[in-house]
Amino acid sequence: MVADVTIVNHTHWDREWYFSDQDSITLSAILFKNVINELEAHPQATFTLDGQISILTDFLTVEPDMKSRVEKLVNNGQLQIGPWYTQSDALHTQGESILRNGIIGKLLSDRIGKRMEVGYLPDTFGFNSQLPVILNQLGLKNFIFWRGIDFKKTHGFYFNWESLGGASSVEVANMPQGYSTGKQLDATNDYVKNRLDKAIDFIEHNSPEKPKNILIPSGNDQMNIIRSINSKIDKINKMGMYQYELGNFQDFFDKVNYKNLYTYKGEFRSPILARIHLTCGSSRMDTKLSMARLEEKLINLVEPLMAIAKSTGIDIDNGLLIQAWKKLLESQAHDSTAGSVVDSVNDDILHRLKQANQLADGIINTVEKLLSLKLDLSDKQVLVFNPLSKEQYSNVKVKIISQSQFVKFDDVENQILINQEYIPKRSHALKEQIDGDHDVEEPSYYISEYVVKTKLPSLGYKVLSFKETKQIPLLQKTQDNFIEGEGWKITFENGQVNLQWGQKNIKQVISLVDDGNEGDCYDFSPVSSDPIVIKMQEAKVFKGNDYQEMQIFSNYKLPKNLKEREVGITSQYEPIKIILRVVNNTLDIHIEIENKVLDHRIRLCVNSGFSELNNNIASVPFGFLERENQKIPDDWQNHYSEKPVNISPLDNNVTIGKQNKYVTVYSNTCKEYAQKDGILLFTLLATTGQLGKSNLNYRPGRASGDTTKVGHSMISTPKAELLKKLTYDFVVVFSSTLNQQSIAKIAEQLKFRPLAYQSQKYNLFLNRLDNKLQDDLVDKEALSTEKSLIKLPENVVVSACYKGFFEQNALVIRVENPTDKSVAFKLNKNQVAVNALEKQIDYCGSISPYDVLTILNKDFFK
Numbered sequence: 001m002v003a004d005v006t007i008v009n010h011t012h013w014d015r016e017w018y019f020s021d022q023d024s025i026t027l028s029a030i031l032f033k034n035v036i037n038e039l040e041a042h043p044q045a046t047f048t049l050d051g052q053i054s055i056l057t058d059f060l061t062v063e064p065d066m067k068s069r070v071e072k073l074v075n076n077g078q079l080q081i082g083p084w085y086t087q088s089d090a091l092h093t094q095g096e097s098i099l100r101n102g103i104i105g106k107l108l109s110d111r112i113g114k115r116m117e118v119g120y121l122p123d124t125f126g127f128n129s130q131l132p133v134i135l136n137q138l139g140l141k142n143f144i145f146w147r148g149i150d151f152k153k154t155h156g157f158y159f160n161w162e163s164l165g166g167a168s169s170v171e172v173a174n175m176p177q178g179y180s181t182g183k184q185l186d187a188t189n190d191y192v193k194n195r196l197d198k199a200i201d202f203i204e205h206n207s208p209e210k211p212k213n214i215l216i217p218s219g220n221d222q223m224n225i226i227r228s229i230n231s232k233i234d235k236i237n238k239m240g241m242y243q244y245e246l247g248n249f250q251d252f253f254d255k256v257n258y259k260n261l262y263t264y265k266g267e268f269r270s271p272i273l274a275r276i277h278l279t280c281g282s283s284r285m286d287t288k289l290s291m292a293r294l295e296e297k298l299i300n301l302v303e304p305l306m307a308i309a310k311s312t313g314i315d316i317d318n319g320l321l322i323q324a325w326k327k328l329l330e331s332q333a334h335d336s337t338a339g340s341v342v343d344s345v346n347d348d349i350l351h352r353l354k355q356a357n358q359l360a361d362g363i364i365n366t367v368e369k370l371l372s373l374k375l376d377l378s379d380k381q382v383l384v385f386n387p388l389s390k391e392q393y394s395n396v397k398v399k400i401i402s403q404s405q406f407v408k409f410d411d412v413e414n415q416i417l418i419n420q421e422y423i424p425k426r427s428h429a430l431k432e433q434i435d436g437d438h439d440v441e442e443p444s445y446y447i448s449e450y451v452v453k454t455k456l457p458s459l460g461y462k463v464l465s466f467k468e469t470k471q472i473p474l475l476q477k478t479q480d481n482f483i484e485g486e487g488w489k490i491t492f493e494n495g496q497v498n499l500q501w502g503q504k505n506i507k508q509v510i511s512l513v514d515d516g517n518e519g520d521c522y523d524f525s526p527v528s529s530d531p532i533v534i535k536m537q538e539a540k541v542f543k544g545n546d547y548q549e550m551q552i553f554s555n556y557k558l559p560k561n562l563k564e565r566e567v568g569i570t571s572q573y574e575p576i577k578i579i580l581r582v583v584n585n586t587l588d589i590h591i592e593i594e595n596k597v598l599d600h601r602i603r604l605c606v607n608s609g610f611s612e613l614n615n616n617i618a619s620v621p622f623g624f625l626e627r628e629n630q631k632i633p634d635d636w637q638n639h640y641s642e643k644p645v646n647i648s649p650l651d652n653n654v655t656i657g658k659q660n661k662y663v664t665v666y667s668n669t670c671k672e673y674a675q676k677d678g679i680l681l682f683t684l685l686a687t688t689g690q691l692g693k694s695n696l697n698y699r700p701g702r703a704s705g706d707t708t709k710v711g712h713s714m715i716s717t718p719k720a721e722l723l724k725k726l727t728y729d730f731v732v733v734f735s736s737t738l739n740q741q742s743i744a745k746i747a748e749q750l751k752f753r754p755l756a757y758q759s760q761k762y763n764l765f766l767n768r769l770d771n772k773l774q775d776d777l778v779d780k781e782a783l784s785t786e787k788s789l790i791k792l793p794e795n796v797v798v799s800a801c802y803k804g805f806f807e808q809n810a811l812v813i814r815v816e817n818p819t820d821k822s823v824a825f826k827l828n829k830n831q832v833a834v835n836a837l838e839k840q841i842d843y844c845g846s847i848s849p850y851d852v853l854t855i856l857n858k859d860f861f862k
Helices: 021-042 054-062 064-075 095-110 130-136 189-205 228-237 249-255 285-311 319-329 334-338 344-377 562-567 740-751
Strands: 004-009 119-121 142-146 157-161 171-173 213-217 243-248 264-265 381-386 392-402 406-409 414-423 426-433 434-443 445-456 460-469 476-478 482-485 489-492 496-501 504-516 532-534 536-544 547-558 572-583 586-594 600-607 617-619 622-626 647-649 653-658 662-668 672-676 680-684 725-735 756-759 785-787 797-803 811-817 830-835 850-855
Touching: 004 228, 004 249, 021 054, 021 064, 054 064, 054 319, 064 536, 095 130, 095 285, 095 319, 095 460, 130 157, 130 171, 130 850, 142 243, 171 756, 189 213, 213 249, 228 243, 243 489, 264 622, 285 319, 285 344, 285 381, 285 434, 285 680, 285 740, 285 797, 319 334, 319 344, 344 756, 381 392, 392 756, 406 414, 406 445, 414 547, 414 600, 434 647, 445 460, 476 496, 476 756, 482 536, 482 547, 482 572, 532 547, 562 740, 586 600, 586 680, 600 725, 617 672, 617 740, 653 740, 662 680, 662 740, 680 725, 725 740, 740 797
Parallel strands: 004 213, 004 243, 119 142, 142 171, 157 264
Antiparallel strands: 157 171, 381 460, 381 756, 392 445, 406 460, 414 445, 426 434, 460 785, 476 536, 482 489, 489 496, 496 504, 504 532, 504 600, 536 547, 547 572, 572 586, 586 725, 600 680, 617 622, 617 653, 647 672, 653 662, 662 725, 672 680, 797 811, 811 850, 830 850
C-alpha cells in the first residue's frame, strides 16, 4: 500500500543566533508580508509560523495595520500560530518556565485567533522525560520534534510518549531528517526521487511496519512561503511514488491511529540522527547563571509575593510580571540558552535578563514598601515574607540599618551578625521640606546583615521587631579547622577538604578540577593533557550561636591558554574562594571564581567515598529519573553524530550512594553534571573563543553554527572566554536513606526562601524604588502583623503559586507528587482541579506518581 504523505509548509525562525533579534524583526517585515499576500491569493494554501507567537507579535508591532489580515488568516485555518511564546530549551530550563512559555503563548495567541494545538519544537537540543506532563498541562495532546530520538527505542517515528508516572501522554511525530526535509519544494523528477522519495524510504525502512501516513515538513531557517504550492504538489503527484497532500500538523495527527502504536517513557538525548550538543550546558555560564537566578526569582518569589500583596489590597497587574517573563523566555530559546550565539547577541541576552531582573526587583520592592506603609511599620520593625504555601521554621537573612551597632530581635530562636558596614555621618546634606530646602547633618549608621531563626506563617508575612542593645552573639574567627553537622564533620587539612561521616573517612570530599577545552560555543572538547586538581591554600573558620562557616582560598597557577597547557607551563593565577556553611544540617557551598584563563573547563567534584558506582537518581521536572553511565562503543562515529558522552543536564539535584549512605547535591546555578564511579562532577564553566569549529574530538565533521558553510566565515567569540567573576551555589545533604519525597521537600525549601525588608529613611537607595514610592500611595490599615493566605499539607511539594493569568481574582497553586506512588489530596469546596490554562479537568482525589495538580482557588481575592 502506498503511503499518504502530508506536506506542511513552514518557516523555522531563530529569534537570534549569529544575527540579532532586531535582524529577525527586519526579515519578518518582508517575509511575513509575503506569507500574508500568498495565503490571501491562494485560499487552499496553509503555512505554519514556527510554533511561536513572539515572532508574530514582533512583526505586528512594526506592522500594526496588518493585524486584521492576520486575524482572518488565522481564524480560517490558513495561518498556524502558537502554541509557544518562544521555541524553548527543554533540558536546562525549569518545568515551570516551559509552562509559562505555553501560558503566555496562549494569552497572546488568543488576542489574534486560535492557537495551533500541537506542541511543536523542531530544533530544540533534546527533551526532558517529563515533557508530556507539561504538554498536557497546556492542553496539548500532540508533539512534533527532531533532535534526540533513538528510533529503535521508540519503535519508529510515530509513537506515544508517556510521562514517568504514566498519567500524562502525548501522540508524537518525529522528523528524522529535520524540519527542512522538503525545503524548496521543487516539482522535478530529480527532486522527488533524490529528496522526497528518499526521505520517505528512510522512514518506512526504519519503522516496524510501514506507516500509512507520513509527515514531511517543507521549510527552513527564515524561509519564505512556497508560492503556488498546491499546483507544485499536483505536479509532484504525477511523478512520485507516493500520494502527497498539503496540510498542517494537526491534519497529520487526525489521520493517524495512535492506539496501537508503541508507548515510550524517558528522555530524548540520543545524538543518533542529529547533534544535540550534550555538553552545551556549560557554555557561556554567565548567561546561564543569570537565567537560572532570574527564573527562581520569578517563580519562587515574585509570583507568590504578588499574591500576598493582592490579599492585602495591593494589586500589581500581571502585565508587569508577563513583561518580565517575556524577556526571560526570549532568552531561553534553544540557541540562546545553549550559549551558541555570537558575542553581540549574548550581550543582548544579558541586557534583556538585566531588564527582567529590574522588573522583578521593582515588583518585590513595591510589595515590600507598600505593605510596610499599610502596616505603619517603624524603622525598628522588619517585614518577613514566606513565599511557600507551608509554614517554615528557618533561617532568614535580614539586612537592617540602625544607628546602634547591635540590635536584638524579638520572637526569634537565635540570631547572629554575619556582616556589617559602618557609614559615617555626612555634613551639608540637602533636606527638602514644605518651608524650603535645609542644610542638615545626616547621622552615622550601620548596615548590618543578620541571620535569624524564626517560625513563619505559610504563604504570608510576619513582622519582627528589634531594639538596640550593647551586646549580642558575634561570629568569631576560631583556630578550628572544621565545621560539623549531625553525624558528619568537614575538615581542612593539607590543602584538602575532607569528610568524616560516621565511620567513613573521605579524602577530598570537595575539590575543583581544571582541564583544557578545544571546543566551541556548542560543545566542550577535551585536550590530551591530564586534568589539574586545584590545590586550596588557606582556610578560615568562623563560628557563633549555631552558625558555622569555613572560608577557603586558592590562587593556584594554571596554564593561561592551550599552548601553555600543551607544553606543561602554568603561568596564570586563578583566584578562587569557597565558602562552606552548615545550615539546618546541610552543607551550603558558595564558590567565587575570578576567571583569568582561556579555553578551559573547571568542575566541582563531590566524592561520595564509594567506588564502582555507575548510576544516580536525578531530579527532572515534577519527578525523578535514574540515569546510568552507558558504555560508549569504540566505533561510535559510525553510529552517532556526536560522541554520546555520559554528561547529563542538571535540573535541580542528583543523588548517589549505597549501604545507607547517600549524598545529594542541589544547585540551581549549575546546568550539567557527570558521574565517575562514586564522584559527581559539576561543570562550573567551559570557556572558548570560537562560535563553531569543525572536527572536534567529541564532534567530528562539519562545524556547528554554519561557520564552515560556503559564504560563511569563522566567528571569534572572545567574550565566551568569560574573563570575569562568576559565582555558584550548591547544597550537599548527607543522609542514611534514599527518599525522593525528602529530597524534593529540601529542594522546595531551598527554592522558596523567605525574604526580609526594613522600611527606613537612612539610605533610600538600599532598595532602588524606596526613594520613589511615596508614603501617600496607600492608606494605613489595621492589618494583622502576621498573616497566612493558605496552608498546604506536607505530603505534596509546591511547584508554583500565583494570581490567575486567565481567571480574575483566582489564586493558582500547582503541587507535585515527586514519588513513584499516588498521593491523596482533597480539594475544598472553593477549589477546582484545572490545567495550567485554568480550564477545569477531571480529578479523582489523588495525584499520580511523578505528576502535578493545578488548583484554582476561585474568587480567592474577592
